[in-house]
Amino acid sequence: MTKELFVQGNEACAHGAIKAGCRFFGGYPITPSTEIAEDLAILLPKHGGSFVQMEDEISAIGAVIGASWSGMKAMTSTSGPGFSLMQENIGYAQITETPLVIVDVQRGSPSTGQPTMAAQGDMMQMRWGSHGDYEPIAISPSSVQEFFDFTVEAFNLSEKYRVPVIIAADEIIGHMREKIIIPHEVEITPRKMPKETPEDFLPFKPTKNHIPEYIPAFGEGYNVHVTGLTHDERGYPDASSPKAHSKLVTRLCDKILKNREKIVATETKFCDDADIIIASYGAPIRSVSAAVSLARDEGLKVGYIKINTPWPFPEKQLEEIAEIANDIVVVEMNLGQMVHEVERIAKDNAKVHFIPKIGGNLHKPEEILSKIKEIKKI
Amino acid sequence: MKYLRKDRLPNIFCPGCGNGTILNSFFRGMESEGIDLKEIAMVSGIGCSSRIPGYVKCDSLHTTHGRAISFATGLKVGNPDLNVVVFTGDGDAASIGGNHLIHAARRNINLTVICINNTIYGMTGGQISPTSPEGSIGTTAPYGTRDKPFNLSELVVAAGASYVARWTTIQPLQLSNSIKKALNNPGFSFVEVVSQCPTYFGRKNKLRTPVDMVKSFKENAINKRKADKLIADGKEDELIGKIIVGEFINKKRAEFSDNVCNLSKQQCGEEHATKSAYLSKLEY
Numbered sequence: 001m002t003k004e005l006f007v008q009g010n011e012a013c014a015h016g017a018i019k020a021g022c023r024f025f026g027g028y029p030i031t032p033s034t035e036i037a038e039d040l041a042i043l044l045p046k047h048g049g050s051f052v053q054m055e056d057e058i059s060a061i062g063a064v065i066g067a068s069w070s071g072m073k074a075m076t077s078t079s080g081p082g083f084s085l086m087q088e089n090i091g092y093a094q095i096t097e098t099p100l101v102i103v104d105v106q107r108g109s110p111s112t113g114q115p116t117m118a119a120q121g122d123m124m125q126m127r128w129g130s131h132g133d134y135e136p137i138a139i140s141p142s143s144v145q146e147f148f149d150f151t152v153e154a155f156n157l158s159e160k161y162r163v164p165v166i167i168a169a170d171e172i173i174g175h176m177r178e179k180i181i182i183p184h185e186v187e188i189t190p191r192k193m194p195k196e197t198p199e200d201f202l203p204f205k206p207t208k209n210h211i212p213e214y215i216p217a218f219g220e221g222y223n224v225h226v227t228g229l230t231h232d233e234r235g236y237p238d239a240s241s242p243k244a245h246s247k248l249v250t251r252l253c254d255k256i257l258k259n260r261e262k263i264v265a266t267e268t269k270f271c272d273d274a275d276i277i278i279a280s281y282g283a284p285i286r287s288v289s290a291a292v293s294l295a296r297d298e299g300l301k302v303g304y305i306k307i308n309t310p311w312p313f314p315e316k317q318l319e320e321i322a323e324i325a326n327d328i329v330v331v332e333m334n335l336g337q338m339v340h341e342v343e344r345i346a347k348d349n350a351k352v353h354f355i356p357k358i359g360g361n362l363h364k365p366e367e368i369l370s371k372i373k374e375i376k377k378i
Numbered sequence: 379m380k381y382l383r384k385d386r387l388p389n390i391f392c393p394g395c396g397n398g399t400i401l402n403s404f405f406r407g408m409e410s411e412g413i414d415l416k417e418i419a420m421v422s423g424i425g426c427s428s429r430i431p432g433y434v435k436c437d438s439l440h441t442t443h444g445r446a447i448s449f450a451t452g453l454k455v456g457n458p459d460l461n462v463v464v465f466t467g468d469g470d471a472a473s474i475g476g477n478h479l480i481h482a483a484r485r486n487i488n489l490t491v492i493c494i495n496n497t498i499y500g501m502t503g504g505q506i507s508p509t510s511p512e513g514s515i516g517t518t519a520p521y522g523t524r525d526k527p528f529n530l531s532e533l534v535v536a537a538g539a540s541y542v543a544r545w546t547t548i549q550p551l552q553l554s555n556s557i558k559k560a561l562n563n564p565g566f567s568f569v570e571v572v573s574q575c576p577t578y579f580g581r582k583n584k585l586r587t588p589v590d591m592v593k594s595f596k597e598n599a600i601n602k603r604k605a606d607k608l609i610a611d612g613k614e615d616e617l618i619g620k621i622i623v624g625e626f627i628n629k630k631r632a633e634f635s636d637n638v639c640n641l642s643k644q645q646c647g648e649e650h651a652t653k654s655a656y657l658s659k660l661e662y
Binding site for chain 1: 383385386416417418421426431432436438439440441442445447448449452453454455456457459460471474477478505512546629638639641642644645646649651652653655656657658659660
């Protein structure tokens with residue numbers, strides 16, 4: 001049965017997790033993400049799942065990785081300080097190709113910063129936070145409904161590509177209340193047990209699109225050795241061979257980069273005839289869409305692109321935007337993170353402008369409109 | 379040999395290392411408890427002792443430094459049917475992973491932690507660890523450490539573990555007997571094995587050969603009962619430099635993953651979900 005709820009974003013996320021098949025949560029309380037843990041502490045036992053409050057965020061993601069190898073869809077939620085603590089184990093999940101979901105409800109930072117205020121200051125940490133070369137997937141909701149939908153999508157992507165998927169939320173979306181619709185059924189991606197016998201099975205051999213599609217749960221007799229060391233297709237450490245390392249890490253990156261078009265998601269509005277296009281993601285989209293309406297009311301040719309997947313960055317989609325528009329305005333709640341990606345892609349095809357914002361308040365539509373007028377010299 | 383991944387041999391351990399003796403005692407303990415290796419999943423962190431699971435023919439997670447017990451917690455709660463064994467060392471378990479160790483003991487989660495305490499960082503070349511005896515030499519304590527070491531077994535007892543024992547590598551039979559009990563104990567079991575690192579501890583501390591090292595264990599090991607009596611008689615000074623061996627606690631109490639499963643049974647009336655990631659449809 002389809003359900004209608006009036007809930008805050010964090011609660012929608014918890015419902016999305018249950019709906020996606022998540023049956024394990026390991027976490028540590030942190031503002032402004034705590035309600036996700038609290039709601040899952042209620043919901044998981046009602047669905048046969050496990051909720052574990054760990055001693056810190058390092059162990060929280062550790063437990064989630066362990067639970068994933070036990071055969072469960074597993075997740076954790078946190079905010080900046082906890083997300084920083086998780087970085088080493090995020091790299092472990094990357095090199096061991098462990099499916100899991102991390103929700104980062106971003107707050108003012110660095111350090112303890114502004115626990116109760118919104119920000120988008122972790123975007124580059126999502127990309128580069130753990131040491132070494134890897135390609136993350138991050139998806140960013142801009143409404144409570146999207147927080148539900150994207151949580152389901154995050155689990156599906158993590159299973160399809162065998163990566164930790166980060167939900168790049170923020171305090172505004174986490175704490176805002178809106179009506180959501182929970183469909184009777186959502187599409188979920190089940191994990192695949194190998195078809196070969198343990199003797200013939202290679203757990204880290206890519207079978208399709210650079211992805212090793214089959215993951216035997218622990219206890220199934222496959223005797224899988226999972227290590228954070230550089231390893232071969234059997235999973236055996238091979239840490240001093242330049243060739244083995246290059247082969248593994250290149251494949252881990254290719255797994256995302258060469259499947260980029262299947263992963264990325266963007267939405268455009270009023271872009272066809274626009275000479276100015278605003279690029280944004282997450283909560284600021286709400287102001288952007290209002291600003292574009294105001295601009296159109298005044299007869300200005302302005303559109304916007306909503307980036308649902310900041311990582312991998314939707315390069316082709318932004319290239320197209322740069323072809324259409326003379327000017328691109330990036331709106332994000334930090335002093336400049338994703339704007340560098342837009343600049344990298346736009347090159348000389350469009351001039352990239354930026355409206356930074358920190359402190360916790362959303363951009364006002366009027367602020368965005370006045371930037372548009374400044375560009376148009378009116 | 380039948381339990382080892384033959385295609386991964388030879389191993390990386392130095393001649394005279396205690397790891398082989400300990401793994402042998404582990405298999406003996408496992409066999410005498412009638413446990414099949416198929417039921418066991420191993421988890422480890424970083425360090426020489428943490429390389430052991432990679433040579434054993436079972437499912438294993440070789441994780442990040444200090445975090446093995448937290449990975450093991452998720453694995454055990456995710457599938458309580460697995461008999462989860464953690465191989466760790468003094469640096470891994472007591473330094474970088476100290477917090478996870480005491481919290482797992484507090485929860486009394488059904489894991490068997492085998493902590494190979496060689497009182498030194500072997501993998502990185504001989505730096506002092508939180509269990510290095512006062513005065514011992516390491517590359518980071520060239521004039522002898524002034525830090526006071528942890529008494530690991532006492533620490534884990536105080537944190538709430540339900541089975542704790544300490545032996546050295548010269549007591550392989552007692553060790554395998556304790557491992558047998560630990561594997562059977564439905565709670566947090568901690569078996570500390572004081573082991574020799576002739577390469578990095580011995581060479582720097584006037585115990586050049588493996589034989590010198592195990593001889594020192596033989597001279598200094600004292601049974602817990604005898605040690606308790608010395609303490610009761612006010613002769614605590616006689617224990618300086620001694621290694622107290624034996625069982626430190628063996629007392630059952632409520633176990634963590636059982637509690638999690640029981641809660642889900644109580645709240646949804648069904649068995650705790652396992653391996654649900656493989657299902658294409660779930661009841662919501």
